[in-house]
Amino acid sequence: MHHGLFVTGTDTGVGKTILAAGLLARYRTEFLLRYWKPIQTGIEEDDDTATVQQLVGCSQEEIFDQGIRLRRPVSPHLAAEFSGMTINLDTLTELPEIKSNERCLIVEGAGGVLVPVTESSMMVDLMVRLGFPVLIAARTSLGTINHTLLTIEALRARDLQIAGVALIGNPESGARRSIEQYGQVSVIIDMPVLDPLTPEVLESWVSSAFDPEGALRQWLK
Ligand SMILES: Nc1ncnc2c1ncn2[C@@H]1O[C@H](COP(=O)(O)OP(=O)(O)OP(=O)(O)O)[C@@H](O)[C@H]1O
Ligand SMILES: [Mg+2]
Structure with missing residues (x-):
């Protein structure tokens, strides 16, 4: 059986790609990992695969660069329609x-x-097909409790396992506590704004603070 971890988010632009890059940087020496972006829209201005490769310095085996690649920077079902x-x-x-x-x-x-994603399916249907546990990337800013709890409900309604939540941005302790309490999940990663966002800064933060308890290990074996 194939295995993996699905990185989702409470929204677009929350930091899924940087989180995935951090995950690879943290665990690539311990486990055999491979990053995959199955559906990429707006490929001309936004190539997450290239971002991860550049930030982590991945080898060819660590990146699987196939899948749906669409030009329009809109929702996949619309971007596909535009491409016929x-x-x-x-x-x-x-x-x-x-x-x-x-x-x-x-x-x-x-x-x-x-x-x-299509006329009758959504991103979560891809998650169900793959069946991997899900890591949720969420913002630290106001509104994140609601967005994160809604995401958790949608995943649980489809019996998807939640590996944890990553809070990305300036620290905001109230959100963390509420997400854990109402969502019955663990916030396992607190990712600050990395400035500048370079491979060196990412690596330095990852080595000291990414998943300090090793909570993700169980899913990566
Ligand atoms: N921890 C961080 N430190 C600095 N910049 C960040 C961080 N996380 C995200 N960003 C920046 O915020 C923007 C959005 O992040 P990112 O591309 O990771 O979002 P995403 O959730 O992957 O979006 P998409 O749905 O398009 O895949 C990018 O410009 C990224 O460089
Ligand atoms: Mg991304």
């Missing part, structure tokens, strides 16, 4: 590289859980 194609989730998940269990896949979604 339909996204097929079965085709994506049947890729032989995805079915192999050689490396643990670190999969990054596009936007959040209920982002439409």
Whole structure:
């Protein structure tokens, strides 16, 4: 059986890509990992695969750069329509590289859980097909409790396992406590704003503060 971890977010632009890069930087020497962005929209201005590769200095084996690549920076179902194609989730998940269990896949979604992907499916349907535990990237700013709890509900309604929550941005302790209490989840990563966002700054922060308890280890084996 193939295995992996799905990185989702409470919204687009919350920091999923930087979180995934941090995860690879933290655990790539301990586990065989491979980053995968199955659906990328706005590819000309936003190439998450290239960002991760650049920030982490990944080898070829650590990146799987196949999947749906669309030009328009809009929701996948609309971007596909503009390109005159339909996204097929079965085709994506049947890729032989995805079915192999050689490396643990670190999969990054596009936007959040209920982002439409086709006329009748959403990003969460891809998560269900893959069946991987889910790491939720959330902002620290006001509104995040509601967004995170809604995301948790949508995942639990589909029996998806939640590996934890990562709070990204300037520290905000109230949100953390409430998310843990009302969501019955653990906030396992507090990712500050890294400035400048360079491979060196990321590596230095990761080595001292990314998942200090090693909570993600159990999913990466
Ligand atoms: N911890 C951080 N420190 C500094 N900048 C960050 C951090 N996290 C995210 N950013 C910046 O915020 C912007 C959005 O982050 P990111 O691209 O990771 O979001 P995303 O959730 O992956 O979005 P998408 O849904 O498009 O994949 C980027 O410009 C990124 O460089
Ligand atoms: Mg991203």
